[in-house]
Amino acid sequence: MTETFRTELMRGSLDLMILSVLAEGEKYGYLIQQSLRESSNGRADPKAGTLYPLLQRLETDKLIRSRWESETGRRRKWYNLTAKGKKKLQSQAQEWFELSACLNKLLEPVVQISPEPA
Amino acid sequence: MTETFRTELMRGSLDLMILSVLAEGEKYGYLIQQSLRESSNGRADPKAGTLYPLLQRLETDKLIRSRWESETGRRRKWYNLTAKGKKKLQSQAQEWFELSACLNKLLEPVVQISPEPA
DNA sequence: AGGTATGTATCGGGAGTCTATATATAGGTA
């Protein structure tokens, strides 16, 4: 298995990743963590000490909302994108694509061509 | 003119950008700043208080080396990639492409198609 | 003489991720 992405590299896009995962539907923290880990093939794996403060921050900014669910076995806090959160996801994605294009252009002349694994 | 990229979005890739700019050839701090600003159409524009400590950090890590040049008018500190720095540029670029692919896959189902400006 | 651009550098503050720790419950096993 490959390593996880460096912390400093992840920093820029972690909010965007969480918002993307939540766009798939309502999820609780631990499930968000699992979803992201799986969809990134283990490369993106924020720790609990990162994730929960991040979710609190997103909720403070009203990008997500939460509800407690304790009926069915475990105590879980389910999160959902707000309308504001959906807009934010769109604009952050747009900004990320632009950064991506910018960096691709910068890297184009300097990267070595390496053979793709068959 | 469009806005600069958000600080938090930039954080992950600023080192990589500086290394890329230096791959074009020997440059001094102020010139690195200008090069990056121009090649990013003004979207990436790290401040002096960011750039100079960053360059010191890269030099401490032996990814770049420097020499003072005071003969021709202004006092300038010219920076160059080391062999280690070139390797780092390759590996960080590789990692960035992988993160990029990961995020593209995540965003694919959630982003709206917006018409390209003609 | 004064203002702007060039050029490098440090300091304090703020934001965000890490590790470590705390708490609690469900399920499996010795």
Add this chain to the structure above:
DNA sequence: TACCTATATATAGACTCCCGATACATACCT
């Protein structure tokens, strides 16, 4: 029973990195 692991959320302190403010110095223009 007792223990261990996975599940589930949360906080505290340490650390890194970027920013704005500030400092200093020189070249050029008006």
